Amino acid sequence: MFRVDVVLPCLNEAAALPQVLASLPPGYRAIVVDNGSTDGSAHIADAAGARVVRETRRGYGAAVHAGLTAAEAPIVAFADADASFDLSELPAIVDPVASGEVDMMLGFRVAQTRGAWPWHARLANRYLARRISAAARVPLRDLGPMRAARREPLLDLGIRDRRSGYPLETVLRAAAAGWRIAEAPVRYRPRVGVSKVTGTVRGTAIAIADMSRVLREVS
Ligand SMILES: Nc1nc2c(ncn2[C@@H]2O[C@H](COP(=O)(O)OP(=O)(O)OP(=O)(O)O)[C@@H](O)[C@H]2O)c(=O)[nH]1
Numbered sequence: 703m704f705r706v707d708v709v710l711p712c713l714n715e716a717a718a719l720p721q722v723l724a725s726l727p728p729g730y731r732a733i734v735v736d737n738g739s740t741d742g743s744a745h746i747a748d749a750a751g752a753r754v755v756r757e758t759r760r761g762y763g764a765a766v767h768a769g770l771t772a773a774e775a776p777i778v779a780f781a782d783a784d785a786s787f788d789l790s791e792l793p794a795i796v797d798p799v800a801s802g803e804v805d806m807m808l809g810f811r812v813a814q815t816r817g818a819w820p821w822h823a824r825l826a827n828r829y830l831a832r833r834i835s836a837a838a839r840v841p842l843r844d845l846g847p848m849r850a851a852r853r854e855p856l857l858d859l860g861i862r863d864r865r866s867g868y869p870l871e872t873v874l875r876a877a878a879a880g881w882r883i884a885e886a887p888v889r890y891r892p893r894v895g896v897s898k899v900t901g902t903v904r905g906t907a908i909a910i911a912d913m914s915r916v917l918r919e920v921s
């Protein structure tokens with residue numbers, strides 16, 4: 703039995719997956735949630751020994767939630783499948799949850815190169831982190847996609863967003879439920895493959911719209 707399931711939402715990440723899956727620490731199992739990839743991502747994930755789950759409904763949140771529902775380990779961690787994170791750093795996010803020191807651990811991103819994180823995304827994130835800190839009364843530096851918590855309480859949060867508002871809704875609901883939430887630094891590198899969200903105007907606009915709605919509805 704695996705101690706930690708790692709949910710990796712995946713939309714056309716064939717070029718990144720081998721490197722991502724090779725960096726998993728022992729005792730951690732990858733659940734690659736294939737969100738309708740057309741580049742053979744599912745096959746590559748399967749060949750690398752990951753568990754593959756399919757989610758036909760598009761959206762980051764739809765993929766992540768399908769992974770959480772399929773998970774079986776007591777602790778579930780989340781990361782991106784585009785090689786922007788080094789999964790060998792996951793224990794720094796998971797261990798404080800496993801020891802019971804916190805209920806949810808978030809990775810705050812430390813850019814490794816200038817290209818890893820465009821200025822508009824950085825600015826938007828800092829603004830968002832401030833608003834969340836005020837709304838949820840948790841001091842946050844970032845709202846990144848790397849995080850970990852216990853599986854059952856996470857499911858009980860009843861997160862509804864299925865697009866880009868998912869991480870924000872997770873943090874707001876957890877804070878409202880009185881969870882102890884903390885952050886640890888994680889390295890953030892340029893993704894492998896073509897940018898879909900942060901590097902595109904459309905992706906950024908959708909992300910802002912989704913997060914604004916979640917802030918209105920949940921906080
Ligand atoms: N954008 C997007 N990503 C998805 C979807 N389903 C799964 N994903 C995965 O979710 C993770 C995060 O998406 P990214 O495209 O890396 O988003 P980002 O990091 O904000 O922006 P870029 O890396 O610049 O594209 C990646 O592993 C994607 O493959 C979806 O419907 N839309």
Ligand SMILES: [Mg+2]
Nearest residue numbers: 782784786893
């Ligand atoms: Mg990315």
